[in-house]
Each structure stands twice: as C-alpha cells, then as structure tokens.
Amino acid sequence: MxxxxxxxxxxxxxxxxxxxxxxxxxxxxxxxxxxxxxxxxxxxxxxxxxxxxxxxxxxxxxxxxxxxxxKTPPTSFLIKQALNGDKTLSRERLRAIAERKLPDLNTTDIEAAMRTVAGTARSMGVQVS
CATH class of the missing domain: 3.30.1550.10 (Ribosomal protein L11/L12, N-terminal domain)
Incomplete structure (x- = not known):
C-alpha cells in the first residue's frame, strides 16, 4: 500500500x-x-x-x-498560570515551566530553556527573581 x-x-x-x-x-x-x-x-x-x-x-x-x-501549552499561558496574581516569577516556578516546555523547545539544556522562558516573562512585563 x-x-x-x-x-x-x-x-x-x-x-x-x-x-x-x-x-x-x-x-x-x-x-x-x-x-x-x-x-x-x-x-x-x-x-x-x-x-x-x-x-x-x-x-x-x-x-x-x-x-x-x-504540543505543550504556550509559554505565556503557563507563566500567567504560575503567577496566580503575582507580578514576580520565582526561580522555582521558572524552572518548572522550562521543564514542562523542554520537549517543544530547540534545546535540551534546562538553563537555556529557563532563559527562553525568562525572556518571554520579561516581554510580558513580569519580573523574574
């Protein structure tokens, strides 16, 4: 066939x-x-x-x-979900989002994934601590 x-x-x-x-x-x-x-x-x-x-x-x-x-949910959606009313994204939450997004990103390095997620957060006006 x-x-x-x-x-x-x-x-x-x-x-x-x-x-x-x-x-x-x-x-x-x-x-x-x-x-x-x-x-x-x-x-x-x-x-x-x-x-x-x-x-x-x-x-x-x-x-x-x-x-x-x-695919995994959009990064901006995951960030909004993790913030839950806050204006600051903690390192732990950032890492959790990066680990979840890793299969869809073009990297296998968790640190690079975290930088990507942090960039998205900053573009949304969210502080990363």
Whole structure:
C-alpha cells in the first residue's frame, strides 16, 4: 500500500478536553475530515489537562484521515498560570515551566530553556527573581 499523502497541516491552540467544533470547522471544514471524530480524539487525549490551552498539529491526508500531535501549552499561558496574581516569577516556578516546555523547545539544556522562558516573562512585563 502506498504511503498516505498529506493534503493539509494546521496548528491550532484549543482548550483541553473541550475543543469547539466551530473552531475546527473554520480551519478544517474544506478538507472533508470527520470533525466529530477529530474532536473526540483531541478531547480524550487532553481530558487530564482541562483548563489549559493545548496546541495540536493536525495533519489531514488526502484520504480524509488525520493524525494529531499535541504540543505543550504556550509559554505565556503557563507563566500567567504560575503567577496566580503575582507580578514576580520565582526561580522555582521558572524552572518548572522550562521543564514542562523542554520537549517543544530547540534545546535540551534546562538553563537555556529557563532563559527562553525568562525572556518571554520579561516581554510580558513580569519580573523574574
């Protein structure tokens, strides 16, 4: 059997465990993919992360099947979540965010990941202590 040919690839940031069909339809309706099946798979894979934004790379093939690859939540979302009303991000929280983001970053060094997260925090007006 010949390999499937990719027809579309879309990255979407969706709420975990409750992907809106309307949002999926806007981006993928023209591909003919089964949106309900896609929603069910995304929701089941992200159910444990409810309340977070979980980006997904959705690859649609020309036979209308799809593949779903999940990413880690956006750094800015994780920083806002860690701040919880504060204006300062502690080293411990910074390290925790960097460890969580490490699979999606282009480094394997935790210190480099921490610098990346700290840069995002500073651009958001958050102090890093």
């Amino acid at each position: 010949p390999p499937k040919k990719q027809s579309h690839q879309v990255t979407m940031a969706l709420p975990a465990g409750e992907a809106p069909v309307a949002e999926l339809g806007k981006m993928l309706g023209m591909t003919g993919v089964n949106l309900v099946a896609l929603k069910k798979e995304y929701d089941s894979l992200t159910a444990a992360q409810r309340g977070e934004i979980v980006p997904a790379v959705i690859t649609v093939f020309d036979d209308r099947s799809f593949a779903l690859k999940l």
